[in-house]
Every structure is written in structure tokens, then in C-alpha cells.
Amino acid sequence: MANPFVGYDNFVPLLAPVDIASTTTTCAYMDLRNAQKASFLIQFGAITSATTTDEFVITIQAATAEGGTEAAIDFRYRKSGAVGANTWGAVTTVAAATGLGMGADDSDDMFVLIEVDPDALAANDYRYARVLLTDNDDMEACLVSVMGIIEARYKQTTHISATASASA
16 A cells, blocks of 8 residues: 555445444455455444453455355454554454454454455455454444455556446
8 A cells, every 4th residue: 555646556445434233244345356465444433342351253254256155264464553552463364263353342443454365265266355243242332444455456547346246
């Protein structure tokens, strides 16, 4: 993301800011057929729950077709510091079966930058990816939004659509 005016990276809104407390939520699919690299930027606002052990679990799902059978996939992430901290944690790998927990005790007002490997997805014929946020039903509030970021395989100033509904 080094270009100064969004000249080549494709930023795709996948989930508008919303309170998803007590609701398992998925964002829109992102079509990765033209992706060199693909990321999801998830922004969390206030997260409140009855206990400090409650959390949302982030899983990345991939599929061969939009609306097809999804499979959880491994991913890498970095978690930001709280608002105003301007810090990022270390790059960490998450196993597909585990997911990443985001709780009220340690995740308020933070970003999570998730990177998926399009080559690994292609090895399994996966073309689409999305974020799944699973709740444990004890959350009182969880404000969240999801944006996809694609580094295009073929650079151009007019992007090929990366949303599943607009892709052929």
C-alpha cells in the first residue's frame, strides 16, 4: 500500500460499520482471481460483554464459487494498538480450525489486518474469500466493519471488480 492516491490497490467495502453483538456475521465475498495479494482490514469499535472472557472469533472462509461450500483457511494477522497508540503487534499465523479471538478485555477500538495467500487458495481452486465473525451470544455490543484490500496481479488505474456479485 505504498501508492499515494489509491492508484493501484483495490479497496473494497465488505461490511459497513455495524453492531453485531450476539450475531454470527459474514461479510461479502471478495473475488481473488486477479489478486497478487489479498488482505482484510477489520476495525473494531466498542466491545462490551457480561464477562471479560467473552469474545468474537474471526475465521477466514474460502470457496470455489460464490455461495458455494466454504472452508476455513489459515491466515496471518497483525493487531493494532488502541486508538492513538500507532503500534502494531507481531505477524502471527492462525490455524483454520482455531480462528482468532477478539474479546472485550483486549480488543476495543483496534484494527486487525489479515493477509491471505492467493497462491495457497489457488492450489485448492478457491477463488472467493470472506470474513466470518462468530459470537458466543454473551456480547452486549460489538461495533465492527470489514474492508478488503487487493494488490492486483495486473496493475491498472480502473480496477477489475473484486466483489463476487459483479465478477464473471
